[in-house]
Amino acid sequence: MSYARVHCVGLVGVTGHVVQVEADLAPGLPTVAITGLPDTALHEARDRVRAAVVNSGRAWPNRRITINLLPATLPKFGSSFDLAIATAVLGSAGELPLLPLDGVVVLGELGLDGTVRPVRGVLPMVAAAARAGHDRVVVPIDNAAEAAVIPGVRVRAVDTLHRLVSFVTDGSPLLEPPRPAPAAPPSVPDLADVAGQALGRRALEVAAAGGHHLALLGPPGAGKTMLAERLPSVLPELDDDAAMEVSSLHSIAGLTPPGGQLIRRPPFQAPHHTATVAALVGGGSGLARPGAVSLAHRGVLFLDEAPEFTKGALDALRQPLEHGRIRLARARGGTEYPARVQLVLAANPCPCAKPSGDTSCECTPLTRRRYLGRLSGPLLDRIDVQVTVQPIRAAELTEVAGCAEPSAVVAARVAAARAAASARWSSVGRRINAELPGPVLRRPPWCLPARVTRELRGRLDRGSLSARGFDRVLRLAWTVADLDGRDRPDIDDVGEAIGLRTGEAL
Structure with missing residues (x-):
């Protein structure tokens, strides 16, 4: 067999895309060509992968090797393709029967001695694999706990290329993700x-x-x-x-x-x-x-x-x-x-x-x-x-000491105010007041009576507030009303919002 294919995931920003790593062996001058918009780290994978394969006790194919990363139009970055490239090369050389890895996403960087090192971005990579329908992934052991967070995905880990090869050839078990330790409550100032x-x-x-x-x-x-x-x-x-x-x-x-x-x-x-x-x-x-x-x-x-x-x-x-x-x-x-x-x-x-x-x-x-x-x-x-x-x-x-309100008391009021705002704005697809588009607050049924906004409109006419500032004061007024348990802002809420916006004494 001179052709093999293994699945991996590439990241563009925070979005993951499933990538097919193809390897083809052909007669000719021994060389390795990587296509599919690879970056410098991927070009250097040729030397890393070759050394890792040889130091793992496997023969490196003495032929012309072409490695293609599909889709070819998607830029590929980083070293997370190393393990998939090594597996595809060994599969195309007939060293590995790749049936056990059919549909499996393989992630990991290789050291020259064949160790599998952790990579960045495993969490969005595994999430992208799950969205694409891949429910089995192989990741570096140091990334296993992070990858196991994604529901519905069976995660197995490797620490060396030799362990992955043994799994494919002999059925030796891969490593299980470590059990998550109970998370210690984060220490935050009060x-x-x-x-x-x-x-x-x-x-x-x-x-x-x-x-x-x-x-x-x-x-x-x-x-x-x-x-x-x-x-x-x-x-x-x-x-x-x-x-x-x-x-x-x-x-x-x-x-x-x-x-x-x-x-x-x-x-x-x-x-x-x-x-x-x-x-x-x-x-x-x-x-x-x-x-x-x-x-x-x-x-x-x-x-x-x-x-x-x-x-x-x-x-x-x-x-x-x-x-x-x-x-x-x-x-x-x-x-x-x-x-x-x-x-x-x-x-x-x-x-x-x-x-x-x-x-x-x-x-x-x-x-x-x-x-x-x-x-x-x-x-x-x-x-x-x-x-x-x-x-x-x-x-x-x-x-x-102890006279000032602790964070827990304030957080309870904040949570109640946010719950009220979320229930009110769910119909327009918003959860908090700061995200609300200005026109929503200036039109029925949410526009406030003229007597409530008289001072605010006067400041806009005098130029002391911009149109953006006008809308932001309205959002603040709704937040003040939410904190105080009112379903709509009154004239005092708008006055406090103006003071908070302009820095004037309240």
Whole structure:
């Protein structure tokens, strides 16, 4: 036999595609040709696979070998095809009867000694195989627990090429995935640690309940970072679909938690202010990798010292904030990643970071405007909640421990508010207020009476609010009403929403 075929999976972004790895042996000068839009890592598979086969005690065919990856128009990236290529070559040489691997998806990278090494992105790969009707997969032993998360798929693992060969030739059993260890509850900071800051805590709760973006302005030590770090603690756990999305993104980035279990807590990403545009939104040669905005999908992206980020990096966030997805175009093809995040910005009022009333602050009004001006107007217009946190007073800092509400209490109110919003907006295909299209709130049956929105309409006419800001205040008002248990916002809810949006005193 001079032809063999084995199934594998290739990833383009977070989407997996079943790939047929074909091997054909022909007379001629001994060489290996790989076709089907392979990248550099796949071209190098020729040498890795040959060494692995020889060091596993098998003969390498001394013929012209053509390896084709179907569909040929789909770009192929990475080293996850190594094990499938080795199996197909041995099958085409007559070394292996491939009937036991008929319809089986084979994934894994090969070391020169024949060991099978883990690869990134196994979770979305196995999910793609299941969608395509393949219910059996062979993966590296270090990826077995992660692959076993996908229901309806029989997962077997290998640690060496020799073990896979023995299974095919002699029926020797493959390795079973390890039993998942009980997941330890993640350690997250608690809101009970935050002293005072009633306005900041209220803004955080509203942002969590409605999925709104949040900006915190204030002097150092006021608690901006503490508040932002505790936002995930009041967010609901991810449902199955969201957990699969988030876990797949982290699998591609090689950040899957130990034990291979799905990520249930909303992720939290806090890149340093020196992060590049590619680090924030994704990038890299060949196929673009997910950046911080995608790794924070369904969670929180926190930019501390936001004015210190480059203008290009900040403005690159505008499109994913609006659409919840980011498309990265590269020479080898485009890649799309989900990026529905809650953005939290924290900023000092000026470069010297002194309170505005501090006489030692030497920053001029122009310096202050220039500093905060690094946060562009279009970006800030997408931030629903913008509040100024004041310095902590001594009485608040020294109050008796346990006076502040813990995260669990706030999370219960947030969950109830989200449940009310989800029930209300299910007819328009939305679950939280921040996702709601503006026209829905401006038309019956959800438009508010004129007396309730009088102040809001006046600000729009005076130009102090944009049309986007008008809609965002309406969304905030619905969130405030949900938190307080009302079925529709009243004039006080709209007033609080205006204060949260504009940063004015409530």
